[in-house]
Amino acid sequence: MEVKARAPGKIILSGEHAVVHGSTAIASSIDLYTYVSLRFPTPSDNDDALRLQLKDVGLEFSWPIGRIKEALSEKDIPNSAVPTSCSIESLRSLAALVDELKIPEAKIGLGAGVLAFLWLYSSIQGYKPATVVITSELPLGSGLGSSAAFCVALSAALLSFSDSVNLDLSHQGWLTFGESELELLNKWAFEGEKIIHGKPSGIDNTVSTYGNMIKFKSGSLTRIKTNMTLKMLITNTKVGRNTKALVAGVSERTLRHPEAMASVFNAVDSISTELATIIQSPAPDDLSLTEKESKIEELMEMNQGLLQCMGVSHASIETVLRTTLKYKLASKLTGAGGGGCVLTLLPTLLSGTVVDKVTSELESCGFHCLTAAIGGNGVEICFGDSS
Ligand SMILES: Nc1ncnc2c1ncn2[C@@H]1O[C@H](COP(=O)(O)OP(=O)(O)O)[C@@H](O)[C@H]1O
Ligand SMILES: C[C@@](O)(CCOP(=O)(O)O)CC(=O)O
Ligand SMILES: [Mg+2]
Known part of the structure; x- marks a missing residue:
């Protein structure tokens, strides 16, 4: 058996x-x-x-x-x-x-x-x-x-x-x-x-x-019951890293700067709470889909900034952020950072041509893009x- x-x-x-x-x-x-x-x-x-x-x-x-x-x-x-x-x-x-x-x-x-x-x-x-x-x-x-x-x-x-x-x-x-x-x-x-x-x-x-x-x-x-379909481009920078070491690094920074880091963690908590509210809000409510997506993009950028404060970004991640921003797309690292994968929100009205262009520019930097169903x-x- x-x-x-x-x-x-x-x-x-x-x-x-x-x-x-x-x-x-x-x-x-x-x-x-x-x-x-x-x-x-x-x-x-x-x-x-x-x-x-x-x-x-x-x-x-x-x-x-x-x-x-x-x-x-x-x-x-x-x-x-x-x-x-x-x-x-x-x-x-x-x-x-x-x-x-x-x-x-x-x-x-x-x-x-x-x-x-x-x-x-x-x-x-x-x-x-x-x-x-x-x-x-x-x-x-x-x-x-x-x-x-x-x-x-x-x-x-x-x-x-x-x-x-x-x-x-x-x-x-x-x-x-x-x-x-x-x-x-x-x-x-x-x-x-x-x-x-x-x-x-x-x-x-x-x-x-x-x-x-x-x-x-x-x-x-x-x-969470989602009331909108989120589409993300996942870019693997292929920069290897180890979650254990990155988590330990953030804890060490927290020991060195307890108050500042408490504020960073508090800000992240507010971002996640707001994100959950947006994702769960009924489909045809006072916020249109485009408005919801713009808010999510802003929250992703804010979260990425705070991850930088924690010391877990990386030059390769910054390259992905700069590249996607050229196409007015918002990104953040996902997981432990220090390399690894970056998420980019693909808004519903974004044309396929833009997705193809940004993907090929990212891949020309040596990264690997994948789409996965969420x-x-x-x-x-x-x-x-x-x-
Ligand atoms: N398919 C697998 N085969 C062997 N080891 C694995 C496999 N998947 C995960 N692992 C273990 O998990 C580690 C990666 O975990 P981690 O650093 O947390 O990254 P992540 O969870 O983001 O992929 C690997 O080094 C290995 O020890
Ligand atoms: C950094 C962390 O928030 C997520 C780590 O995810 P991953 O192992 O990088 O896929 C650690 C954790 O929550 O246990
Ligand atoms: Mg892991």
Whole structure:
């Protein structure tokens, strides 16, 4: 029996970083997914290893299952119903296993993902041999939430073969979880994100779990019902960066300038609140669609300015901002910044010719533009053949 899970990536429309410090943020899922397939060997396979294939980076690892048990020997019997943080001791023992893998220096960021995998696997499934295969449509480490999609899809696949969820194994095609199961899965995914990000707000795993658009503040979500279609151009600067380091940098700046940064976070909170009001306001209300879009553009520019104050912009991001401004289009970074992806609002009345021109100018700078549908389902699973 095999299970396949898929979880979407996300864009943050406003409030990244500030959300880690308690401000409101708005995020939406996108139709680019990470897929995790999980298969247990049959007794005749006589296989006693846990195998992990990371297809996107062309790497494959395996551990005799006894080595993982040994590394986590002080741990209680795994309980998939109780999301548990990885202790410092367990993290140290698992990190020693990951060190042995000799991951190439250029791909060293993957170590954190492998650590999160080992923690989630052993906590939810215990010490059983299995093969786990991961593929993704998301660029890794670019601000589109690949780490969260990885943790959410992994938690979904692992939980679907646990005692903690009750699913119809004969269902054909993609299947969603019930509310309490989603809550459990989201909590496990958050534990994985903590290993990858250090201090995540939880917005990325939450939007990947539930899908659509959400307002998120201090760990709690409000689902947003959109009353307008937002179209965004996503430009990947292809400048690599690491969310953990950027989040830590903002926290250090906050320690150095607590009052100034509190004002910055407060301003971001107001921007996100106003953005949510605009997006949710009834379609034919006193603000026309064009007026709504102009307000959103202004809020995006203001948010970008505040992200610069936090120290997470980058020369490549500034190039995207300048380029899109030539076409009177507003942009902001999305995710952790420091490179990665930039969002540009494409207003409803914008002509296709302008979109083509701005795209080709951005691509001539060496960037990669993509369009992704905003919103859509959160995590889903499929038993058997999921093609
Ligand atoms: N498909 C994947 N295969 C392997 N590792 C992944 C995958 N997706 C995410 N990761 C892990 O997540 C890390 C990137 O997370 P992060 O720096 O938060 O950027 P983002 O979440 O914006 O893509 C990678 O370095 C890796 O450890
Ligand atoms: C910067 C932050 O707000 C979002 C990070 O997103 P990403 O990993 O860059 O896709 C961090 C967080 O909220 O946990
Ligand atoms: Mg991430």
